[in-house]
Amino acid sequence: VQGSSPASFDGYLLAMACQQGAQHIPGRVRLVEYQDRPVVHTAQESYTADLLVLATGVNSNSPLSPAFGYQRPATELMAQDEVLRPPSWPADEVRVFFRQPPGIVFGALIPKGQYVNISLYKRGLTQDSISEFLDANGLDTQFEPEMSRLCGCNPRIAVGSARTYFGDRWVAVGDAAVSRLYKDGNGSAFFTAQRAMYAALRLGISRTAFQKGYAFLCRQISIDNFYGRLLFWGWDLALRSPFLLNTWKKALQQEANLSPEKRIHMRILWGMFTGDEFYKDLFMLFFHRSAVHGLWQGLRRRQA
Ligand SMILES: Cc1cc2nc3c(=O)[nH]c(=O)nc-3n(C[C@H](O)[C@H](O)[C@H](O)COP(=O)(O)OP(=O)(O)OC[C@H]3O[C@@H](n4cnc5c(N)ncnc54)[C@H](O)[C@@H]3O)c2cc1C
Secondary structure, eight states, X not given: OBTTBOOXXXXXXXXXXXXXXXXXXXXXXXXXXXXXXXXXXXXXXXXXXXXXXXXXXXXXXXXXXXXXXXBOOOEEEOEEEEEEXXXXXXXXXOEEEOSSSTTEEEEEEEEETTEEEEEEEESSOOTTHHHHHHHHTTOHHHHOHHHHEEEXXXXXXXXXXXXXXXXXXXXXXXXXXXXXXTSOHHHHHHHHHHHHHHHHHHTOSSHHHHHHHTHHHHHHHHHHHHHHHHHHHHHHHHHHOHHHHHHHHHHHHHHTTSOGGGOHHHHHHHHHHHOOSOHHHHHXXXXXXXXXXXXXXXXXXXXX
């Protein structure tokens, strides 16, 4: 917060960078060419750069010329909206829905001050997806969507890794390189940028330097995302199969009597939807003796 009015997160970070000596040149980069080193063209000016950091996310086309060989990560669409928070809606409670309407991966309602942010990720998004989601979960009367909607958009999220994301005198960071599947994109943006700058300062700005000092972090995120994909595939399967879903539910209910550190299935679910733990660790937890035992007990209870 700056003074009494709230500042955007991006604005806050930009102000901090400028305080540290960065020079902000507002303008859209139209093209970046490579002539011994990167040359950045805006509508007004051209700049020759010693090192180019591509941090353009995945919601616009890359300005890099084909000479860079860069291919941005695969993306998927989300639906996003902001509505006025009804007085009855708690200001400190995040709610996540998984079952309705069909095709949904998750829908989240996150209170932000006097607004509620609605984020929906589902297969086959249409213009009406947010309304259908509210309807299907009995939330339509509370939100009166047509009356109180403030903004709506269909941003893209990165669901893969970029190809050729660094070279001599250039490196891509954040969503433009790789980010954790469905989670903590700001964290990935921070860690990739931090690692890339560490490599640049300690090892140099050549392709080899980034290969040595940066690529492994992106590979780690990418491998972890593979386990994330397996977990979400399993979750999707469970949602479609009443048998699997009930077994899992029973296992979760059984855990309620255990101390928090022993609630393995709860930990897996919490981790999947908060990003608190690596997907690989969560995936491995499924094979933990007590997780298998919990499922077995869940299966027996279901049959009882
Ligand atoms: C609906 C939604 C909800 C999300 N919620 C969360 C969350 O709760 N927590 C979380 O951690 N992450 C969340 N994320 C992910 C997070 O927003 C991204 O992972 C993160 O913003 C990536 O940061 P970035 O700097 O790489 O890219 P971006 O934040 O996308 O920034 C890229 C910037 O580059 C600018 N740009 C692009 N092209 C050009 C050009 N040619 N010239 C000049 N400027 C250009 C863009 O205008 C933009 O300002 C969410 C994403 C979406 C879509």
